[in-house]
Amino acid sequence: MFWFRREEQPAFVWKFTNIRSALFLRTDLLAVADDRQTTFRRFPDNQVLQTLPVGGYLAVHPDRTLLAIGSWGTVWLYDPVSGERQATFNCWPRGDHVYPMSLAFSAEGSILAVSESHYSRGLEVQLWDVMSQQQIDSILLADPDATVIVALAFSPDDEHLVVGTNAGVWLVDVAQRTVSRQIQPRPSGSITFSPDGSRLVLGGKFIRVYDTATWQLAYEITFPEVLKDRITPEKFYIFSMNVTISPDGRWLATPN
Structure with a gap:
């Protein structure tokens, strides 16, 4: 699709x-x-x-x-x-x-x-x-x-x-x-970097964004409405919330 x-x-x-x-x-x-x-x-x-x-x-x-x-x-x-x-x-x-x-x-x-x-x-x-x-x-x-x-x-x-x-x-x-x-x-089954390499973005149950200068968590995006009916969280951690970043590094896209 x-x-x-x-x-x-x-x-x-x-x-x-x-x-x-x-x-x-x-x-x-x-x-x-x-x-x-x-x-x-x-x-x-x-x-x-x-x-x-x-x-x-x-x-x-x-x-x-x-x-x-x-x-x-x-x-x-x-x-x-x-x-x-x-x-x-x-x-x-x-x-x-x-x-x-x-x-x-x-x-x-x-x-x-x-x-x-x-x-x-x-x-x-x-x-x-x-x-x-x-x-x-x-x-x-x-x-x-x-x-x-x-x-x-x-x-x-x-x-x-x-x-x-x-x-x-x-x-x-x-x-x-x-x-x-x-x-x-x-x-995480979805791993991507920002084009300049300053951010690592991991998909899973949440979207987690790491600062690559320190490899510490910079921020996290949660989707409670998506998660509330999930009965198999282990599979959801790995296979859901695929992420991609625009070539200019300004936008993060994920299915919701």
């Missing part, structure tokens, strides 16, 4: 089965992935322009020259213009099912961070060099209350990687490949 500005109803509705991920490659082009394939669809008329033979979870390179598709413990890099496969990262042995994967390119595009939400992977984030197509490191979180990683995001200066588990959110020093601190002892 697609909303425009502040409309209360979607302007367009595209119906699919078993969608895993979707993102805009450019204003008029959307990538939609299911378990088996990824289609490039012209927006807004939904005409299929190209089909790639793998599906899963998507991330796009900052300069839009690569599309990463992750599933079955593997990440494939494709040229979104030609549709040609550029690389394959064999991150983990293939499992029995497709499990959610989190993919995040560094801001300058040289590193791809990868995790898979399955207990057999533990709390591991793999770092891959996009140019050499080699794994350069692996980061393990020591979170005794967590079983899986649910979200990843690089800071705009690439100094930090924020990792969300199903129990908390952690800060990783990218250069040192070490966990610096726990940001909060509650999960």
